[in-house]
Amino acid sequence: MSTNTQPFHPLLKMQAYNWLESLRESGEVNMFSIRRDLQDEFDLKKERATALLSLYHDGTLEDDYKAMYR
Numbered sequence: 249m250s251t252n253t254q255p256f257h258p259l260l261k262m263q264a265y266n267w268l269e270s271l272r273e274s275g276e277v278n279m280f281s282i283r284r285d286l287q288d289e290f291d292l293k294k295e296r297a298t299a300l301l302s303l304y305h306d307g308t309l310e311d312d313y314k315a316m317y318r
Contacts, residue, residue: 265312
């Protein structure tokens with residue numbers, strides 16, 4: 249199986265991080281089952297949404313977000 253290793257655009261990463269953080273802070277959703285909503289919100293294929301969500305869960309997306317504002 250091939251994986252899409254194309255990097256995410258920094259603006260997409262920033263928007264996704266903000267969106268995911270506001271959902272997490274609301275406490276209204278299970279953040280481990282949010283992939284389908286992420287796909288719909290940002291018009292992503294399943295593999296790309298999974299990869300982006302993985303970056304969020306392992307803290308990489310937050311690190312990238314913070315690096316943009318240094």
